[in-house]
Amino acid sequence: MTRRDFFGATAAAVAAATTARAQSAKRPNILFAIADDWGLHAGVYGHTWIKTPSFDRIAREGVLFTNAFTSNPKCSPCRATILTGRNTWQLKEAINHFTIFPNDFALYPAELEKAGYFVGMTGKGWGPGDYKSTGYAHNPAGKEWQKRRLTPPFTGVSAIDYATNFADFLIDRPQDKPFCFWLGSQEPHRAYQEGSGVRSGRNPADVPLPKFYPNAPQIKSDMLDYAMEVEWMDKHLGHALKKLEEIGELDNTLIVATSDHGMPFPRVKGQLYEAAFHIPFAVRWGAGMKGGRVVDDFINFRDIAPTFLEAAGLPPAITMTGKSFLDVLKSNKSGTVDATRNVTLVGKERHDLGRPNDQGYPARAIRTPEYFYVRNYEPDRWPAGNPETGYRNVDDSPTKTFLISRFDEYYKMSFGKRPPEELYDIKKDPDCVNNLAKDLNYAQVKRKLQERMEAMLKEEGDPRMNGHAEFFDTIQYTGPRKHAYDEWLKNQ
Ligand SMILES: [Ca+2]
DSSP states (O other): OOHHHHHHHHHHHHHHHHHHHHHHOOSOEEEEEEESSOOSOOGGGTOSSSOOHHHHHHHHHSEEEEEEEOSSSSHHHHHHHHHHTOOGGGSGGGGSSSOBOOSSSOOHHHHHHHTTOEEEEEEOOSOSSBOTTTTOSSOTTOSBOOOOBOOSSOSSSOOBOHHHHHHHHHHHSOTTOOEEEEEEOOTTSSOOOTTHHHHTTOOGGGOOOOTTSOSOHHHHHHHHHHHHHHHHHHHHHHHHHHHHHHTTOGGGEEEEEEESSSOSSTTTTTSSSHHHHEEEEEEEOTTTSOOSEEEEEEEEGGGHHHHHHHHTTOOOOTTOOSOOOHHHHHTOOOBOSOTTOOOEEEEESOOSOOSGGGOOOOEEEEEOSSEEEEEESOTTSOTTOOTTTTOTTSOOOHHHHHHHHHOSHHHHHHHSOOOSEEEEETTTOTTOOSOOTTOGGGHHHHHHHHHHHHHHHHHTTOTTTTTOGGGGGGOOOOSOOTTOHHHHHHTO
8 A cells, every 4th residue: 555545544534523623622632743963954944054944834823933942952961841741851760761650640642541531642652761661551642653664765764654554543533522633754864875865965055054053965965954844844734734734723722843953063952052952843633722823931841731731621730830821822912922931940950971981071051031050060071072972962073073173163062172161142043152141231130140040050950060070970861871981991
């Protein structure tokens, strides 16, 4: 059976049963579509070198958010924040990448399941890491629908046929239940087919580069390869939307389309800069809210879980510290809806191995509409990982190889050591290349931001603020150790 036949057949099989239910359903379905390593690059955000018609449609028919932020720009910690509704320093081990997943926090998929939702996921859920040793029977994002796979050749990095797995899930669901589904595409995570973007006829001259890169054709070509993978993800999103339309559930489904953090490029993935934690975010809910809006309120990823629960008529779980933005969705307004949504915090401890004793790179930051202030607590460490072990905090890539080979100012911006404090005028300098932390004209601004950040972190129980920073050094790494510093030493 071809994919087209399959979609046709499944549509016929479920259409009759679902139409009646869609009309009478009170609780919305929830579809959470999350890309892997996709930065703020979409047509609706003004980019012409990358085509995202499905995401653009969700934004156009729903709400496009211009200020959505993850609390930690790396796969596992970001996804843990989404599932638990807690900031990254409130997640015990799950602040790190490749850890166990603690079992003492409520998760929105499990809460919805308890309340009668049919819950599932496909592709990448929480991870990478170990959720089994803490007692989870399946991925914390939901029971997996993974069996549909594509046969080569295909464009994406993964063979998982996300949209058809979603269609399977819809067939399997009981007739009397709303659903909650996590569609986790593995694109545009690396590895890419080098040069695929240029070979597809794309023009490197169309790609605008951030100021922290030199104007190099290698980097532009690499970004076009990334664009290919974003477009593959967007195509699957389009299939999922079409599926919902076919079975009459589109307008009764609260759809969120987003990513976990910025693109898998140096100085972006895993780093505390704007391009790493400022994320594409669009919400469509045909019957539930007024569409065609652009909202500038700050959305923190810990706000997603309580929003889903409130949309389902549930209170936030007691362990959730995020704040539902359902009121923003329902407000019918554009621009600034809730003026108190004007600040976000971001931080990290250890992402990948590669420093002596498996050390991390502890940092916290605060972002307001005007400024971005960063505190690097261990400035003697290498921010992207040690040189000897290959700067493991970002995937290998043509851009990474090129920047390392230059060993110049651009190399330093991506891989070099950083000062204890950084301050950026985010409106003038969204690429965060002009550090104002030592500029006396900004001394007062800096001090106020630092005080505000530390007060907020203390209130949130961050162990680093409350005299227990040593906890972060006790967190075990659960992934392969081939890039660890001790492994490197053994081979010398
Ligand atoms: Ca990721």
